[in-house]
Amino acid sequence: MTSPEPARLELDCVIVGGGAAGLSAAVNMGRMRRDVLLVDERDRSLWQHEIHNYLGFPDGIPALEIRRLGWRHAAKYGVRLLLGHVATAARDGDLFRLRIERLPEGGAFPQGPGPSVPRDAEMARMFGEVPETGPLDVLARTVILAPGVFGHFPEFPGRNECVGRSLFWCIHCDGHESIDRVVGVVGHDDDAVQTALDLLVFTDRVTMVAGRPEGFDVPASRLADLAERGIATHPFAVAEFENRGGQMQALVLDDPSRTRIPVEQVYTVRRTRAANELARQLGLEMNEIGQIMVTSEQHTNVPGVFAAGDATNLHDHQISAAVHEGNQAACGANYYLYPAGK
């Protein structure tokens, strides 16, 4: 039996990713009365956590709630919202052709880095999403890539409950929540060392664990900086991230005596991976760590393709930056759509 021909649409813009960057782009494009489709596989950065350091929300706001409001906001201006996975993207004459596929059972990354929210019908209703009907081919005059990154946290039992409650990665987001807490930093490189030092603004009870058998990958002088500031260092992997009910309790070291370090909070400092497969397919320029290179107006090196949010090289990775970059990407795409000379 042959598989059915995919349905086709022709649009002003396809936005890949329905996080803060993609939704911000969608709102702006919608307000410019462009014909827009936003596709999201609803994964990553959608843990059950609160967002802090975002203007207007002094008590924080759940990440889920920002998304829900963003979908509603974009839908108000006629943006089509689709739950699905954009699998391929390529130039097709003056247009771009994108293939949207149904999500596999259990989500986009069944064994992957961090599915965080249930994918049930109630959640879809809450988000105002149209369930996927793919496969679907779409043609678009412009593309905005806002696919985010993944890989902030190691995998361990209970991790999903701890994220955002007692397991963090960014001191701009959560450092203020660490005031006077007992904190463990897990990471082996200079970024990790710097995070441990920066945390001293909030608490003087910081311990560092390399989090890998090879130990630390920094000059001895950096470890001396830590010792001088009262931060103990342990050059071992973590055998167990002990936690209960979303609360980190201890880091158990993979050393001969299985040393147990009691903690209230853990920061993991790891290199994230940009979700850049589509960028690669479109021939976008990326830096050495796979972030999409963009100008301050979110142009990539390919005319008609824009990128925004965590996946780019541009700003610190926070909601405020993602919202800004998404908005700018929409401005860029909107101007690109005006006929030349007008």
Ligand SMILES: Cc1cc2nc3c(=O)[nH]c(=O)nc-3n(C[C@H](O)[C@H](O)[C@H](O)COP(=O)(O)OP(=O)(O)OC[C@H]3O[C@@H](n4cnc5c(N)ncnc54)[C@H](O)[C@@H]3O)c2cc1C
């Ligand atoms: C645990 C945690 C806590 C955080 N806390 C804070 C905080 O307190 N304050 C703050 O300012 N920031 C915080 N951040 C950072 C903030 O969440 C990110 O900067 C922001 O979400 C980035 O938005 P984005 O749209 O670029 O990416 P994301 O929010 O990651 O959205 C990208 C979306 O694109 C989808 N996608 C990717 N590829 C495809 C594809 N091929 N097809 C379809 N969909 C696709 C993904 O599934 C995802 O839904 C936190 C992040 C994490 C992980």
